[in-house]
Amino acid sequence: MIETIVFDVGETLVRDDRYWASWADWLDVPAHTLSALVGAVVVQGRDNADAVRLLRPGIDIAAEYAAREAAGRGEQLGEQDLYPDVRPALTALRERGVRVVVAGNQTGKIGELLRALDLPADLVVMSADWGVAKPAPAFFARVLDVSGAGPESTLYVGDHPANDIIPAKAAGLRTAHLRRGPWGYWWADDPDVRDVTDWSIDSLTDLVDLVGR
Structure with missing residues (x-):
């Protein structure tokens, strides 16, 4: 589960x-x-x-x-940068009792900007906050520290095989590879990626049905 x-x-x-x-x-x-x-x-x-x-x-x-x-031309992040399925999917997952964590390879500033968006998430934390980045095993050890669940009950969702799916699987987590963005589309049907992916999804809303099953 x-x-x-x-x-x-x-x-x-x-x-x-x-x-x-x-x-x-x-x-x-x-x-x-x-x-x-x-x-x-x-x-x-x-x-x-x-x-x-x-x-x-x-x-x-x-x-x-x-x-x-x-120069005032640094990192920016706003509501317009979110994919349209983000808020509906995260909201539906939390309504089903799933703990939602956002943990990516980003700067501290991006972490602040994401938290300012008030996403329907229990925790938003970046690699800069932890001082360790993907694909290092220590990053996924920190993921498990904040998960509140065992690795077999924790699902990591990402688009990049080398940074997300492969190291998450090596850490014992369940994995969902998202067909989105250049990395997600390019490696979606790669047999090596498929071998370490528990689920392949086309949208974050697919996770709602997955959890229901």
Whole structure:
């Protein structure tokens, strides 16, 4: 029985298009150019920051983050960035007695912005808050610390096999791979991903029926 569902953030709850568009604007390149490069590094299994490095070899990503923040052009997150199924699905899950946790690889600022949206969740916490990021086993150990349930009763939902599904499964959690965003679509039917995925879903609302069963 699933007692707790833990959600990834990027391309699970939140659309990343505005995020990448802001980077394109900062780098003064067309948005579609950066999007194409993100797609290229995705299919190669590389870090998505490599898309920025392809445009600016040798760039110091951390320094650029700081410069963007200083210029008032840093991270943003609002209601318009949420996928439309987020609030209905999370609300329905909580009504069924499921503990809802949001835990992703994000900065402390994104954590603050997400909490300000007052999502129907019992806990919203980011890797920056914990000082450890996916896919490290310590991240999923922290997930279990806050789950309130055993690993067999905790479901981790995400789009990225290497960051979400594979390490969550290795930690003993149940897993749901979401067909959403570049990582979710590209690896949706990969047999290795299917082997470690308990459920493949097309929408967060699928989880409501899953829990009901």
